[in-house]
Amino acid sequence: MKDDNCIFCKIANGAIPSATLYEDEDFRVILDLNPASKGHALILPKEHYRNLFDLDDALAAKVLVLAKKMTCKLKEILRCDGYNIVQNNEEEAGQTVFHFHMHMIPRYKGDKVGLGWHMEQLKEEDKEEILSKVK
Numbered sequence: 001m002k003d004d005n006c007i008f009c010k011i012a013n014g015a016i017p018s019a020t021l022y023e024d025e026d027f028r029v030i031l032d033l034n035p036a037s038k039g040h041a042l043i044l045p046k047e048h049y050r051n052l053f054d055l056d057d058a059l060a061a062k063v064l065v066l067a068k069k070m071t072c073k074l075k076e077i078l079r080c081d082g083y084n085i086v087q088n089n090e091e092e093a094g095q096t097v098f099h100f101h102m103h104m105i106p107r108y109k110g111d112k113v114g115l116g117w118h119m120e121q122l123k124e125e126d127k128e129e130i131l132s133k134v135k
């Protein structure tokens with residue numbers, strides 16, 4: 001399934017040219033146009049899924065294997081010191097392009113990439129509520 005109005009459908013399927021690092025029958029891996037750091041790349045499935053919530057299970061299983069393969073290779077090429085794998089779902093979580101994608105962000109000692117959050121103490125009531133509802 002493709003979405004005619006989706007820019008990542010067009011990029012993933014080659015209708016719009018991109019800086020492609022890797023391609024197979026399921027995915028295209030491209031350099032991000034606005035990188036958080038040198039080498040910031042995106043994994044795009046060729047089929048259209050809005051985000052993780054509707055991603056096909058078989059593709060979901062393959063995407064982390066591909067992320068492992070790509071980051072292992074790219075860390076040698078880029079000589080970076082670490083990697084963040086980031087994947088945003090829905091606007092409130094920072095998603096701006098509504099075609100599933102996984103960010104692979106190389107990290108370099110002393111870089112200014114801002115991916116942190118303020119950490120709070122786990123509340124007892126939250127813990128009890130979530131544990132009682134999840135099972």
Ligand code: 5GP
Nearest residue numbers: 007018030031032033034088094095096097
């Ligand atoms: P999101 O905020 O949805 O998790 O990430 C969207 C990402 O796609 C951003 O990092 C943005 O820079 C990147 N992006 C948006 N449009 C294009 C494009 O046309 N080409 C490429 N290569 N990256 C894009």
Ligand code: ZN
Nearest residue numbers: 006009048099
């Ligand atoms: Zn799409």
